[in-house]
Amino acid sequence: xxxxxxxGIDLGTTNSCVAIxxxxxxxxxxxxxxxxxxxxxxAIAENGxxxxxxxxxxxxxxxxxNTVFAAKRLIGRKWGSAAVRTSIETMPFRIVEGPHDDVRxxxxxxxxxxxxxxxxxxxxxxxxxEEYLGEEVQKAVITVPxxxxxxxxQATKDAGRVSGLDVIRIINEPTAAALAYGFGRNVERKVAxxxxxxxxxxxxxxxxxxxVFEVISTxxxxxxxxxxxxxxVIDWLVFNFQRDNKIDLRKDKMAxxxxxxxxxxxxxELSSVRETEINLPFIISTGRNEALHLxxxxxxxxxxxxxxxxxxxxxDICAKTLEEAELGKGDxxxxxxxxxxxxxxxxxxxxxxxxxxxxxxxVHPDEVVALGAAIQGAxxxxxxxxxxxxxxxPHSLGIMIVGGYFHKLIEQNTxxxxxxxxxxxxxKDNQTSVKIxxxxxxxxxxxxxxxxxxxxxxxxxxxxxxxxxxxxTFHISADGIVSxxxxxxxxxxxxxxxxxxxxxxxxxxxxxxxxxxxDYMVEVRSGQxxxxxxxxxxxxxxxxxxxxxxxSEIISGSDFGQDAVKKARGxxxxxxxxxxxxxxxxxxxxxxxxxxxxxxxxGVVSKTRG
Amino acid sequence: xxxxxxxxxxxxxxxxxxxxxxxxxxxxxxxxxxxxxxxxxxxxGKPAPAxxxxxxxxxxxxxxxxxxxxxxxxxxxxxxxxxxxxxxxxVEIDVDDRRRIFAMERRVAAGDPLAMxxxxxxxxxxxxxxxxxxxxxxxHPDRYYGKRLGTFALRLAHLFDALAKAYATLTEDxxxxxxxxxxxxxxxxxxxxDYAAELFDRACQAEVSGDLxxxxxxxxxxxxxxxxxRYLRRASRCAMAAGEAGxxxxxxxxxxxxxxxxxxxxxxxxxxFKAAGKLEQAEEVLVMAVMIPIENxxxxxxxxADLADLRRRAGQ
Ligand SMILES: Nc1ncnc2c1ncn2[C@@H]1O[C@H](COP(=O)(O)OP(=O)(O)O)[C@@H](O)[C@H]1O
Ligand SMILES: [Mg+2]
Numbered sequence: 001x002x003x004x005x006x007x008g009i010d011l012g013t014t015n016s017c018v019a020i021x022x023x024x025x026x027x028x029x030x031x032x033x034x035x036x037x038x039x040x041x042x043a044i045a046e047n048g049x050x051x052x053x054x055x056x057x058x059x060x061x062x063x064x065x066n067t068v069f070a071a072k073r074l075i076g077r078k079w080g081s082a083a084v085r086t087s088i089e090t091m092p093f094r095i096v097e098g099p100h101d102d103v104r105x106x107x108x109x110x111x112x113x114x115x116x117x118x119x120x121x122x123x124x125x126x127x128x129x130e131e132y133l134g135e136e137v138q139k140a141v142i143t144v145p146x147x148x149x150x151x152x153x154q155a156t157k158d159a160g161r162v163s164g165l166d167v168i169r170i171i172n173e174p175t176a177a178a179l180a181y182g183f184g185r186n187v188e189r190k191v192a193x194x195x196x197x198x199x200x201x202x203x204x205x206x207x208x209x210x211x212v213f214e215v216i217s218t219x220x221x222x223x224x225x226x227x228x229x230x231x232x233v234i235d236w237l238v239f240n241f242q243r244d245n246k247i248d249l250r251k252d253k254m255a256x257x258x259x260x261x262x263x264x265x266x267x268x269e270l271s272s273v274r275e276t277e278i279n280l281p282f283i284i285s286t287g288r289n290e291a292l293h294l295x296x297x298x299x300x301x302x303x304x305x306x307x308x309x310x311x312x313x314x315x316d317i318c319a320k321t322l323e324e325a326e327l328g329k330g331d332x333x334x335x336x337x338x339x340x341x342x343x344x345x346x347x348x349x350x351x352x353x354x355x356x357x358x359x360x361x362x363v364h365p366d367e368v369v370a371l372g373a374a375i376q377g378a379x380x381x382x383x384x385x386x387x388x389x390x391x392x393x394p395h396s397l398g399i400m401i402v403g404g405y406f407h408k409l410i411e412q413n414t415x416x417x418x419x420x421x422x423x424x425x426x427x428k429d430n431q432t433s434v435k436i437x438x439x440x441x442x443x444x445x446x447x448x449x450x451x452x453x454x455x456x457x458x459x460x461x462x463x464x465x466x467x468x469x470x471x472x473t474f475h476i477s478a479d480g481i482v483s484x485x486x487x488x489x490x491x492x493x494x495x496x497x498x499x500x501x502x503x504x505x506x507x508x509x510x511x512x513x514x515x516x517x518x519d520y521m522v523e524v525r526s527g528q529x530x531x532x533x534x535x536x537x538x539x540x541x542x543x544x545x546x547x548x549x550x551x552s553e554i555i556s557g558s559d560f561g562q563d564a565v566k567k568a569r570g571x572x573x574x575x576x577x578x579x580x581x582x583x584x585x586x587x588x589x590x591x592x593x594x595x596x597x598x599x600x601x602x603g604v605v606s607k608t609r610g
Numbered sequence: 611x612x613x614x615x616x617x618x619x620x621x622x623x624x625x626x627x628x629x630x631x632x633x634x635x636x637x638x639x640x641x642x643x644x645x646x647x648x649x650x651x652x653x654x655g656k657p658a659p660a661x662x663x664x665x666x667x668x669x670x671x672x673x674x675x676x677x678x679x680x681x682x683x684x685x686x687x688x689x690x691x692x693x694x695x696x697x698x699x700x701v702e703i704d705v706d707d708r709r710r711i712f713a714m715e716r717r718v719a720a721g722d723p724l725a726m727x728x729x730x731x732x733x734x735x736x737x738x739x740x741x742x743x744x745x746x747x748x749x750h751p752d753r754y755y756g757k758r759l760g761t762f763a764l765r766l767a768h769l770f771d772a773l774a775k776a777y778a779t780l781t782e783d784x785x786x787x788x789x790x791x792x793x794x795x796x797x798x799x800x801x802x803x804d805y806a807a808e809l810f811d812r813a814c815q816a817e818v819s820g821d822l823x824x825x826x827x828x829x830x831x832x833x834x835x836x837x838x839x840r841y842l843r844r845a846s847r848c849a850m851a852a853g854e855a856g857x858x859x860x861x862x863x864x865x866x867x868x869x870x871x872x873x874x875x876x877x878x879x880x881x882x883f884k885a886a887g888k889l890e891q892a893e894e895v896l897v898m899a900v901m902i903p904i905e906n907x908x909x910x911x912x913x914x915a916d917l918a919d920l921r922r923r924a925g926q
Contacts, residue, residue, distance in 0.1 A: 168755075188736075212743035380755040388747045390774075415774040417751060417767040477767065478751045555901060564901045567894045592863060593891070596898055599871040603902040 006139040008373025013072040014198030017370035018125040021378035026371040043067035044107040052124040064092040064257040071117040076152030119162035141377040145200045146172040146218040174204035176372025182208040189333035197339035199225040214390040217325035232306040233263035275299040335359040400437040400446040419475040433458040457495040547601040702757035723776035742777040806836030822852040839865040855885040
């Protein structure tokens with residue numbers, strides 16, 4: 001039986017690309033126009049027709065309000081999030097609030113969800129593949145930025161489903177790039193993937209060997225990409241124009257769209273030439289029916305100056321990622337450049353300088369991600385495949401504990417599938433139920449993380465706080481699906497959820513939830529260990545106290561002896577204080593000192609006797 | 611392209627389960643997938659040199675090429691009831707692969723990360739990684755993507771998780787391994803205490819020659835195997851010299867737990883507290899130490915000198 005065909009789709013912020021493995025060779029599938037990438041744009045034309053890709057891009061200037069681009073920036077986001085706020089200000093199309101605190105886009109009075117918009121793009125990619133292959137395609141692997149959280153991944157999966165695709169796996173873009181890079185060659189090395197696209201920046205470190213691709217570490221910034229470079233150019237143009245003509249071009253949507261186009265065009269041109277003309281005739285008309293033109297020259301040097309901090313930011317993130325992976329720059333044996341922005345000479349130079357090696361050539365920055373997705377697709381369905389991708393969780397996972405803190409069970413960058421358990425206890429006397437809030441993120445404070453889901457475990461035995469033990473187990477499957485189980489260790493009763501979507505709560509709402517539920521929380525069980533430590537401490541303490549009068553009588557005669565009595569008293573007090581504060585590390589330390597004290601006491605006593 | 615899995619399985623380099631170093635525990639340990647969370651370290655006997663000569667049941671059932679001796683396998687008595695049931699399960703994993711999964715589960719249940727990956731204490735990081743990658747390819751659930759897996763879905767997930775954790779455990783101690791080259795393996799003495807002593811000697815040599823970082827690595831290796839107060843004191847001093855105050859204190863505290871009334875230990879502990887900026891505790895240790903009657907005047911004198919020195923410094 002021939003194995004089923006699986007396409008790989010790089011669903012980009014700016015451009016999308018589709019690929020497939022044919023007879024063991026991964027190839028990019030060109031669209032009808034012969035282009036290997038398709039703009040991630042969706043528009044509704046005046047006649048109500050839906051336009052996707054190049055056609056949508058071509059009419060964007062004249063139909064800016066009904067043309068959606070960079071929808072990926074909004075996918076899986078909450079209405080109240082900063083990402084959405086900025087988009088509302090900068091996007092020419094109408095963004096409104098959806099019923100689930102999500103985001104909707106209005107095009108010619110029709111309301112679309114973001115997954116719907118993405119689904120149109122995916123549908124287009126599916127069609128491109130089907131025309132090329134001459135058969136229907138069902139299955140796909142879709143890539144997302146490494147930094148996408150669970151909600152964004154889920155929304156991307158939803159988009160796939162809406163488009164009629166069975167999304168068999170979501171993988172990270174940089175991972176896909178490494179797969180394409182390492183495919184068919186027997187390399188054994190650590191590589192860095194530097195991906196600067198239209199809207200996001202990602203850096204990942206992978207270990208390749210023997211057909212296995214292991215992600216060691218991954219990080220990035222979902223708000224750093226080519227559009228930011230474009231915006232710098234636009235700002236510069238607008239500023240100069242305002243200075244010369246006292247007119248703010250931003251006020252005119254049409255002008256702004258044209259500015260965006262020329263800015264990006266100029267930026268791309270400056271990757272191959274040193275300076276370029278920017279020409280926008282009739283950019284705006286003054287009140288007196290008089291048209292103004294915009295005409296200027298932008299040099300590569302000026303562009304580099306305008307965007308220097310953006311490039312620096314990417315390098316800072318690289319440095320941080322290496323540090324987190326406990327690697328030095330010298331450990332990286334190859335750097336793979338991904339994303340259209342890496343065509344900019346200054347970017348290449350900065351990367352080469354930082355890693356101290358020339359980025360590897362020969363992998364096409366626009367195609368490599370889709371190729372990798374196709375390779376992973378083939379590897380999954382083909383039994384004879386000798387490729388394995390070991391992916392990691394991009395964010396830490398855990399639960400909220402008393403005080404609104406986040407207790408991590410699974411650390412960021414843990415290889416999946418994985419599971420982890422931890423025992424928690426009740427926080428109140430006679431607490432009969434606990435609420436488990438499942439969170440994702442890196443912050444210590446629960447409300448600063450993403451809430452993935454919640455459930456309640458009831459029917460606990462009435463007991464004093466800290467007595468009832470609840471074991472919480474996290475499991476992440478190979479395809480990244482998170483399930484969480486809580487078990488009453490006494491009764492064996494349990495409750496679990498499979499995290500499927502974000503609840504769409506804002507930080508504020510989570511904070512309110514924390515307040516409302518503070519009586520149902522759990523806390524980390526340090527109790528048992530503490531009790532053990534306390535027993536041990538108290539045993540030593542008793543003996544020290546017993547000997548105290550006798551010892552002080554023997555030794556107080558000398559200066560050294562008086563010092564020793566004072567110190568011993570200090571140690572006893574320290575141990576008492578640690579017990580009262582239930583301070584485990586403090587008590588451990590104090591017990592050590594107590595033991596030394598006791599030894600000294602015994603020595604003193606036995607010496608006098610003998 | 612690389613050959614298909616069957617071919618890889620035949621390669622000698624592969625730390626295949628069939629030729630794995632399997633302790634006696636492996637044969638009797640119940641193959642519980644839940645053992646994925648088994649303790650990272652074996653209880654005793656480290657470093658257990660990988661023994662290839664322990665004939666176990668895992669080795670026997672290797673079926674003749676092409677032959678699928680399912681019934682024979684069930685009869686050989688090596689499988690427990692749980693495994694027998696799993697062999698009879700209607701899943702899309704062939705029988706040999708299932709047997710491998712059982713064998714791997716036993717290795718995991720034994721709890722030794724070295725044995726799990728089929729490497730030895732002398733293996734370097736690269737060798738460990740290779741072993742991990744090869745085993746991952748065999749036991750990662752993705753190998754059976756889209757197949758009907760029944761109870762094996764969970765078995766594989768747990769197995770892989772255990773492998774990944776073993777790999778993490780072994781490679782987190784990377785400095786330790788960098789110090790030992792594969793050539794040391796041949797000359798490694800059999801008893802853990804002897805082995806630790808040898809490592810300790812080499813650490814002292816490194817320290818004397820001025821390679822403090824190398825010395826600390828070797829001390830860490832030695833202490834992992836055997837940790838008498840004497841080693842701990844020396845290691846603590848070395849850590850202080852290298853500016854690793856936290857590590858120095860950790861070693862000194864351990865030494866003091868072992869020998870609380872030993873004056874040398876007290877001196878080291880006080881010095882470590884001092885290096886960590888905990889002057890009060892340093893003083894406390896010395897004040898008590900001078901009260902403990904000892905025979906050795908010289909040592910007593912040194913303790914008092916330390917105390918005077920500490921007070922002079924604290925006074926400044
Ligand atoms: N030659 C070039 N020089 C500089 N930037 C370029 C060039 N070609 C494309 N880009 C920029 O790359 C970005 C798109 O990169 P791409 O990898 O397609 O993004 P995404 O993955 O986000 O869809 C855009 O901002 C585009 O302007
Ligand atoms: Mg991209």
